[in-house]
Amino acid sequence: MSTEGATWPMWAHDRNGQYQHVGEKRWVEIHGLPDPVVPVTVTEVADDAPDGTHWGWIWADRELDHGQPCMIWAFRGAFDAQFPYGPDAEVKAHKGYVVRLRITGRPEVP
Numbered sequence: 001m002s003t004e005g006a007t008w009p010m011w012a013h014d015r016n017g018q019y020q021h022v023g024e025k026r027w028v029e030i031h032g033l034p035d036p037v038v039p040v041t042v043t044e045v046a047d048d049a050p051d052g053t054h055w056g057w058i059w060a061d062r063e064l065d066h067g068q069p070c071m072i073w074a075f076r077g078a079f080d081a082q083f084p085y086g087p088d089a090e091v092k093a094h095k096g097y098v099v100r101l102r103i104t105g106r107p108e109v110p
Helices: 025-029 076-080 087-092
Strands: 007-015 018-023 037-045 054-059 070-073 096-105
Touching: 007 025, 018 025, 018 037, 018 054, 018 070, 018 096, 025 037, 054 076, 070 076, 087 096
Parallel strands: none
Antiparallel strands: 007 018, 007 037, 037 096, 054 070, 054 096
């Protein structure tokens, strides 16, 4: 079940153009990092897209996280570590699916 091309406005820590701790603004802020919290656009891309920068998870129950990606990480190993038995076990159990994401900065809305 893909939502390829779907976009979500989110927030992230910007570490010299590398986006980390992507999600709702309050969740990003609680990390307390010195990197600025900036608005970003998260876009689902094809698994093999060269512009994919992160991996995320979308719950099968679309009520969870309002159908938007969560557990977003730039490094696949860090993403996989979010699951005790790996994401493949969760996919096989029909709990959700892995998505490839492109994260880009967006202008802050006043």
